[in-house]
Amino acid sequence: MPLVLYYTETSPPTRSVDLVIHALGLTAEHKEVDLFSNEHLSPDFLKINPLHTIPAVDDNGFILWGSQPINTYLVSKYGKDDSLYPKDLQKRAIVDQRLHYSNDVFCALKMAARPVLFSTAKPTQEALEKMKEVQENVEKLLTGHKFIAGDHLTLADYSYVTFMDVYEVFVPAGDKFPLTKQWFARCKSTMKDFDKVNTVGANKLIANLKQKLIYCSSSRVRVGKKFCFLSHLFKFIAMSLILYYFEASPPVRSVDLVIHALGINDEHKCMDIPKKEQMTPEFLKINPLHTVPAIDDDGYTLGGSQAIATYLADKYGQDDSLYPKDLQKRGIVDQMLFYSEDVFCLSKDILAPLLHDGIQPTPEMLGKVKEVQGNVERLLTGRDFIAGDNLTLADFSFITTVDVFELFCPTGNKYPLTKEWIRRCKTTMKDFDKTNKKGADLILGLIKNALTN
Numbered sequence: 001m002p003l004v005l006y007y008t009e010t011s012p013p014t015r016s017v018d019l020v021i022h023a024l025g026l027t028a029e030h031k032e033v034d035l036f037s038n039e040h041l042s043p044d045f046l047k048i049n050p051l052h053t054i055p056a057v058d059d060n061g062f063i064l065w066g067s068q069p070i071n072t073y074l075v076s077k078y079g080k081d082d083s084l085y086p087k088d089l090q091k092r093a094i095v096d097q098r099l100h101y102s103n104d105v106f107c108a109l110k111m112a113a114r115p116v117l118f119s120t121a122k123p124t125q126e127a128l129e130k131m132k133e134v135q136e137n138v139e140k141l142l143t144g145h146k147f148i149a150g151d152h153l154t155l156a157d158y159s160y161v162t163f164m165d166v167y168e169v170f171v172p173a174g175d176k177f178p179l180t181k182q183w184f185a186r187c188k189s190t191m192k193d194f195d196k197v198n199t200v201g202a203n204k205l206i207a208n209l210k211q212k213l214i215y216c217s218s219s220r221v222r223v224g225k226k227f228c229f230l231s232h233l234f235k236f237i238a239m240s241l242i243l244y245y246f247e248a249s250p251p252v253r254s255v256d257l258v259i260h261a262l263g264i265n266d267e268h269k270c271m272d273i274p275k276k277e278q279m280t281p282e283f284l285k286i287n288p289l290h291t292v293p294a295i296d297d298d299g300y301t302l303g304g305s306q307a308i309a310t311y312l313a314d315k316y317g318q319d320d321s322l323y324p325k326d327l328q329k330r331g332i333v334d335q336m337l338f339y340s341e342d343v344f345c346l347s348k349d350i351l352a353p354l355l356h357d358g359i360q361p362t363p364e365m366l367g368k369v370k371e372v373q374g375n376v377e378r379l380l381t382g383r384d385f386i387a388g389d390n391l392t393l394a395d396f397s398f399i400t401t402v403d404v405f406e407l408f409c410p411t412g413n414k415y416p417l418t419k420e421w422i423r424r425c426k427t428t429m430k431d432f433d434k435t436n437k438k439g440a441d442l443i444l445g446l447i448k449n450a451l452t453n
Contacts, residue, residue: 003028004058006048008035009201010208012162013067013106014055019158020071022193024078028057050378051339062328068099069334071155076327084155089315090300095149097307098141098156101289103341105163108134111349112170116212123170126353131171135180138164140288142179146186153190161187165202169209241266242296244286246273247439248446250400251305251344252293257396258309260431262316306337309393323393333387336379336394343372343401350408354450361408369409373418376402380417384424391428399425403440407447 005021005028007014021028033039033054040052049056049065056065057074064070075085086092108130112123138160141148148156164184167173175181188194243259243266245252259266271277271292278290287294287303294303297315302308313323324330346368353359361369376398379386387394402422413419426432 003060004031005029006031006033006045006054006056006058008033008054010205011035011054011201012109012166012205015162015198015201016067016158017055017057017070017074018197019162019191019194020074020084020155022197023084023158023191024074024080026074026078051375062331064331064335066335066338068102068155068159068338069331071158072099072334073327073331075155076330083152084158086154089311091150092314093302093307093311095154095156096310097302097304098149098154099159100304100306100338100341101137102156102159102163103338104345105134105138105160107342107345107349109163109166113166113209116209120212122213128171131167135164135167135171135173135177137289139177139180142183143288147183153187157183157187158191161191162198162202166205166209169206169213241298242269243267244269244271244283244292244294244296246271246292248443249292249439250347250404250443253400253436253439254396255293255295255305255308255312256435257400257429257432258312258322258393260435261322261396261429262312262318264312264316306341306393306397309396310337313393321390321392322396329388333392333394336387336392337397339375340394340397340401343398346372347401347404351404351447355446358450360451366409369405373402373405373409373411373415377415377418380421385421391425395421395425396429399429400436400440403444404447407444407451 003021003026005014005017007018007030009015009032018028018030033045035054039045040049040054046052048058048063051065053065055067055070056063057070059073059077064073072085075082079085082088085095108127112127112131115121115123138148145151147153148160161184164180173180241264243252243255245256245268247253247270256266271283273292277283278287278292283294284290286296286301289303291303293305293308294301295308295312297311302311310323313320317323320326323333346365350361350365350369354361376386383389385391385395386398399422402418411418
């Protein structure tokens, strides 16, 4: 049975997967899903992906969705070597880190493109500011490197390359980012069948966006600097391992819970985010994207909660229960980890304006929160934990965020599976209250106060 790819030609993540399929020399059957006709909401497709997103694949009965976990699964299973996704833990962790940040890249693009495509409304200033910050961050990641995760082509490049030309529609960079420009040209000449796989779909999307932008307000939105509140999170790991942290941060607490689960002695270095310690030259050497959590493992530095968690589990785990070595089981955990990145992006989009400027969440934002809550309940249908019947890294990545969403959209007894899962995590995860409660109470208190006022 050939690999089946559920796709839409104009979708950047779909084209990322298709490029990887071509790089691996795989034969795939393409099944188009028409988003504008809501085919992704049909009962048949919801059996493939209950969260109704593309791309998705069917590999001889094994179903997986989400471009990044699909790509890591395909390379792990079909790759002739490990050049695209290294087996070396430190090199792989850097690729994973970049893959998880690519979710932020896509979140920013969706925030700008959705109103244009579906409502013929111009993107907000906030959306354009986020896109501008992404462009600057990609240039930083390429400083001293030929590719996103080093000097060789990896899956990280496939995850970024289908986005950046679309960014130009909203925030033209001209010659401002020469490293990005050179990298894009390098990808086009290096990736197999790039024009065949990517160019037609990219051009269709760009033309569609430009046409619809004509009908939007022609006023230019000034792009300024963006300050994200909860994208800054830190903690440390012991002896040679240090965790840079900010206690109120859900991703920081997620990493700290993993540290406790693995039995690692850790040193915590608290970052004073309100005083912008994350912007100091010293910390920018640790993480040029100035976010927490970040770690220093005997001189090896890494940022991003999911990338950190997978690296630590691979390196220090006494077994593979939290992050299975079986490719299909790991693919499911990765799928959930990347979806948790979308969940946190939504959390940031609500919390940053609320906590900094007192701007209350919009009905549209609250609708997205309710959608996430419904999705989590669906993911738990027929299983005890997020990625199956055993505790995995996926649970650690979700558990520190769900209580924040409950404040915005109280569910009561509407989602019994989620309620039981939370109870199960609290009793299963080592030192849960010790590690999580104080920081959770702090952020929940800040949110309650901001909502009250």
